[in-house]
Amino acid sequence: MRIDSFEVSKIVGAFLCAFLVIVGFRVALEIGEHDKAPEKPGYVLATPEAAPAAGHSAGGAAPAAAPAAPAPAANAFDPKAVADAAASGNAQAGQKIFGKCAACHSAEPGGPNKVGPNLAGVVGRPKASHAGFTYSDALKAKGGDWTLEDLAVFIHNPKGFVAGTKMLFPGIADPGDLADLLAYLNSVK
Ligand code: HEC
Incomplete structure (x- = not known):
């Protein structure tokens, strides 16, 4: 019985190990992709990368920008x-x-x-x-x-x-x- 549970732990451990390796690989791949990203033209990146960035700054920028936007619209050249x-x-x-x-x-x-x-x-x-x-x-x-x-x-x-x-x-x-x-x-x- 003891040996069995030891075997089981080893198997579970092996699975965990494999899982970690796979996750580690994925993370490494993703990091690799992010590292590569800036080499692409800015406009290709803009949508995925700028969107979260805008989201972060939205707290500060949006309230400032929102009143500013209608102002030129109101005086806009017609x-x-x-x-x-x-x-x-x-x-x-x-x-x-x-x-x-x-x-x-x-x-x-x-x-x-x-x-x-x-x-x-x-x-x-x-x-x-x-x-x-x-x-x-x-x-x-x-x-x-x-x-x-x-x-x-x-x-x-x-x-x-x-x-x-x-x-x-x-x-x-x-x-x-x-x-x-x-x-x-x-x-x-
Ligand atoms: C510094 C010189 C210059 C001044 C000052 C200037 N223009 Fe022009 N204008 C041009 C040139 C050069 C063209 C041709 C534009 C082109 O081919 O892209 C042009 C083209 C035009 C056209 C298009 C005409 C057509 O046959 O399609 C109009 C309309 C016009 N101008 C109006 C004006 C008015 C009104 C003013 C004054 C408020 C003015 N321009 C001031 C140089 C000038």
């Missing part, structure tokens, strides 16, 4: 509102604002292309379509006509709307100025 406001915009005030564009653009019908294309009749014309002007591939690829809304987005933040545009202009931030400017552009045909 191109549709600008396009609507352009209908009752002040074209004369817009002509003055066009002074910022005039170094590069003529808005006279039949006027020349300068650093940028002539803008007479730009409202409603296909993007990147003015004869004799060499547009960037980025703007050519954009497609569609220049609606007031697209113009508002572009003139507000040229590179934001057309990454890679040749138009080196930081943009007009004020929605009222933009609406007046669009009213002016809409008046030159």
Whole structure:
């Protein structure tokens, strides 16, 4: 009997040993995978690795981020509102604002292309379509006509709307100025 129970302990012990070895192997494998992970591109990793990290920091970051997010949304640039406001915009005030564009653009019908294309009749014309002007591939690829809304987005933040545009202009931030400017552009045909 004694020997039997001794044998049993040995068997149990052997199983435990094997179990530990297997677990140990797995852990080692997992550690190996984690070690390898940073060699992969960050974006591949981002989902599995960043998610727990975000979870940890969420306690502190989320409450701070949550009120911050609606704030820009509330003041967010609204191109549709600008396009609507352009209908009752002040074209004369817009002509003055066009002074910022005039170094590069003529808005006279039949006027020349300068650093940028002539803008007479730009409202409603296909993007990147003015004869004799060499547009960037980025703007050519954009497609569609220049609606007031697209113009508002572009003139507000040229590179934001057309990454890679040749138009080196930081943009007009004020929605009222933009609406007046669009009213002016809409008046030159
Ligand atoms: C520093 C020169 C420069 C200034 C300043 C500038 N632009 Fe431009 N603009 C360009 C260039 C260059 C292009 C061509 C962009 C491209 O091909 O990517 C362009 C393109 C445009 C287009 C697209 C026209 C089309 O035929 O598709 C519009 C609209 C436009 N500009 C409006 C404006 C307005 C409005 C202002 C002033 C608020 C302004 N730009 C200021 C250089 C300028």
